[in-house]
Amino acid sequence: MDGTFPDSPVLQKVKDLLGEEGFAQTFAPIEEASGLPNAAYWSDDWLALEREHCFRRSWVFAGAAAELPEPGDMKPLEIGGAPLIILRDQDGQIRALHNVCRHRGAKLVTEPCQKRTLTCPYHAWVYGLNGKLRARPHFSGPDITDTFKNGGGDKLDLVEARCEVWNGCIFVNVSGDAEPLLDWLAPLLERTPGYDFSSVRWAGKLEFEVNANWKLVYENYMEGYHVFAVHPKLLKFAPMNVRWSGEWDRHVFYNDYIFPELGEGRGDKLPHYPGLSEADAKRGLWFLCFPHFAAEVFPDQFTVLVSYPVAPDKTREELHVFLIGDAATSDGHAEARAELMQMWDDLNREDLAMLELLQQGRLSPAYDGGRLSPHWEGPTHDFGRRVVERILS
Ligand code: FES
Numbered sequence: 001m002d003g004t005f006p007d008s009p010v011l012q013k014v015k016d017l018l019g020e021e022g023f024a025q026t027f028a029p030i031e032e033a034s035g036l037p038n039a040a041y042w043s044d045d046w047l048a049l050e051r052e053h054c055f056r057r058s059w060v061f062a063g064a065a066a067e068l069p070e071p072g073d074m075k076p077l078e079i080g081g082a083p084l085i086i087l088r089d090q091d092g093q094i095r096a097l098h099n100v101c102r103h104r105g106a107k108l109v110t111e112p113c114q115k116r117t118l119t120c121p122y123h124a125w126v127y128g129l130n131g132k133l134r135a136r137p138h139f140s141g142p143d144i145t146d147t148f149k150n151g152g153g154d155k156l157d158l159v160e161a162r163c164e165v166w167n168g169c170i171f172v173n174v175s176g177d178a179e180p181l182l183d184w185l186a187p188l189l190e191r192t193p194g195y196d197f198s199s200v201r202w203a204g205k206l207e208f209e210v211n212a213n214w215k216l217v218y219e220n221y222m223e224g225y226h227v228f229a230v231h232p233k234l235l236k237f238a239p240m241n242v243r244w245s246g247e248w249d250r251h252v253f254y255n256d257y258i259f260p261e262l263g264e265g266r267g268d269k270l271p272h273y274p275g276l277s278e279a280d281a282k283r284g285l286w287f288l289c290f291p292h293f294a295a296e297v298f299p300d301q302f303t304v305l306v307s308y309p310v311a312p313d314k315t316r317e318e319l320h321v322f323l324i325g326d327a328a329t330s331d332g333h334a335e336a337r338a339e340l341m342q343m344w345d346d347l348n349r350e351d352l353a354m355l356e357l358l359q360q361g362r363l364s365p366a367y368d369g370g371r372l373s374p375h376w377e378g379p380t381h382d383f384g385r386r387v388v389e390r391i392l393s
């Protein structure tokens, strides 16, 4: 796309926020381009556009099904500013319900918990785990309880959001009209035919908070340019000369390398995917399915990094590790698992420190998006362009 869009109120808003020049630079060729202007990292109005267009209209990773092992296990999660409950219902099905009571709009669930029903803390309307209204005490007068055998219908039952599970990963599409999940994942799956993802099991997650914009997480994730300066251990494992810029294939960014030797936390102690080829046993691949599902594939794992915007300058990150078969849970692999988790924790913290510097730098009137490396940072620049295009699509 060349940056020409039909006039619309959203286009006007985008130009007001980014400025004409800032808007134009997003669509310039990489040699002349700058990154997104500072407002895209600091403006509440800009984040509101991203929440609506990038997050609610796409598939978003909502956690691992194994985090909710029993019926009644649930957790609150905000996607694109919409409060949701992710839960396992009585029949074992994972569902996403809007986290808001149909009476006066109280938020229902505020922390991970296990419950047999969803009872509103305000006037105690009771909903089943399938979201259907069951009872309304005192609603029609003192000591009268309205009961509902088959729910209360469209106006009274909790509103459900589209939710699917793929190999233990929960995905939610709030708007309900994104493409089928497997179509959305297709560019990733087409590049990984030798990996049996049905063999992966959830081994755990790490959580981080960073005082930086959510986009910086991915702009950093995509480029290997910073590795020599920021990640001494990772550099040893995969030096600069095995790296390239990666590329976008449809809405999915893809990068890979062939590493010289298996390394700590990457393939050296834990079992590999069944039937993995010799070539793939020395390959690391990483993807970003726009807007936020980042997945890294190594011979022994499927690791997910997702960022959830909290404010323009605040982001919650989750890193979920999936391992092959019983390596995810068995005592015999506990030490290797702990080592792997430590590796990811150390690596991510090295990045977080940089992200906060990038966020602070974007307060400066002397910065306008910067000059990017055509060798390394084409896809990073493209990510900003895709955010704008998504808002305008
Ligand atoms: S707001 Fe939930 S029962 Fe009144």
Ligand SMILES: [Fe+2]
Pocket: 220, 221, 226, 227, 230, 231, 351
């Ligand atoms: Fe990094």
